[in-house]
Amino acid sequence: MKPKRIVRTVISLSLLAALMAIIYSSQTSDSSNPHAAIPRETWIHGPKGHGYAVVNNQQPWKQCYECHEKKGLGGEAYCQSCHDQSGVKAAIPQRPAQ
Template sequence: MERRKIVRSLITVGLLAALVAVIILSQNHDPSNPHSTIPRDTWINGPQGHGYAVNNNQAPAERCYPCHQKKGLGGQSYCQSCHDQSGVKVSLPQS
């Protein structure tokens, strides 16, 4: 009987520790941001970052751009400044 009690206690402590770990780790995750699991520098400059996503996305102006504007991550002038620096010709939707 005593052995069962010890096993149950160990399981309970293990489950509580796992719950605390999940709560702590989930504090840094933004569920509304599809890029939150990728470091910013990797996302912007990495081999499968921004340029890769834009080139392989069916309609980035319709899918990405409105969300970026809504979240204050840069509107037309912000995006255009980077595009001009890199020599990319793109027409962004007018807001």
């Protein structure tokens, strides 16, 4: 085979492999979940995980509760049930009266 043909074949196979990897990874992740790329243990206990988000987002009803409710998890009740299960004693910010 000529060198140009070998190079074209290698490039074509590389592009095909990359396309297959992209398709596979897009099928195995939940694009609607912003935490999907982070392992659960890292998200819950990591330095930039759940605790960091809570401390830096003092209005979870604007972001967290809404998304959790869309997922069918619930808002404040979901957070409270998780805290109860894990033994965390924390005040859950309440949604302001409208």
